[in-house]
Amino acid sequence: MSNNKRYLVVDAGNTRIKAAIFNDEEIIEIHHFANTELQQLKSFLIDTRYHGAILSSVRSAKETQWMLQLMPNALLFRIQAKLPIQLDYETPETLGADRLANAIAAFHIAQGNCVIIDVGTCIKFDFVAENGRYQGGSISPGIQLRYKSMNSFTAALPLINITSPAKLIGKTTVDCMHSGVIGGIQAEINQFILNYKTVYQDLSIFVTGGDAQHFDFESKNSIFVNENLTLFGLYITLKEHAN
Known part of the structure; x- marks a missing residue:
């Protein structure tokens, strides 16, 4: 039986950032943000409601921390x-x-x-x-x-x-x-x-x-x-x- 829990997944690469909403192992939303669209990313992260979130980032420590602050209680993906x-x-x-x-x-x-x-x-x-x-x-x-x-x-x-x-x-x-x-x-x-x-x-x-x-x-x-x-x-x- 499906549920309504939404999980936010953000992959911050060097040239773009991908953000997806998952439900029951299916992507129900996906968004792409260029390096020039960080304000749009900020608005998306602030407006998105989720049950859990994870961030993977190869960005600088400053940028990574900025994204984490916009994703309360998010898990930072690392070894x-x-x-x-x-x-x-x-x-x-x-x-x-x-x-x-x-x-x-x-x-x-x-x-x-x-x-x-x-x-x-x-x-x-x-x-x-x-x-x-x-x-x-x-x-x-x-x-x-x-x-x-x-x-x-x-x-x-x-x-x-x-x-x-x-x-x-x-x-x-x-x-x-x-x-x-x-x-x-x-x-x-x-x-x-x-x-x-x-x-x-x-x-x-x-x-x-x-x-x-x-x-x-x-x-x-x-x-x-x-x-x-x-x-x-x-x-x-x-x-x-x-x-």
Whole structure:
């Protein structure tokens, strides 16, 4: 039976802030605030009524505290909080909040071996074992970082921003850069998926991140795509903390 309890989840990233209202594990409202819309965010937080709230923030301590003051009794998401999964990670203090929240969400859904592919500023693979222990993963540059590095560290290569599917063989320098970045990331993703499937036959795969839309994923019927995976992981943590 559904209930009317509303839970506020706020994910404050470097370039934007996402705020969602959950009820019974479903998002019933979602809002996005740019860095220039902090006054709108303030009004939203003041006006929103909720049963419980959680904040994940990579912002400065000053900005994070400002948001917490607008969210009375909110839980601040951090490694030290009560978490639904265990960490087998040698440097937990360096683990990004988004990676941890994604892992929590994926394991809650899969209840078994799962790998999360987050295609954003960086391309992150994270693995949670069937016993609910986060193991780690990999990080590599995303689309824009690869384009910018070629422009920054060479004298002749231009700065481009092309995300459409690429031809295997480029006929111009720009086309070659496009093929190398988009095709290279696609090959990287495909090979990592194959590597994980070789080791873990009973495996659930989750995909999230703003740039995931630019790539094809093999065996799509066995891959779960969820652009709000991080928010869901924060919500699950909030409910776990309340129990």
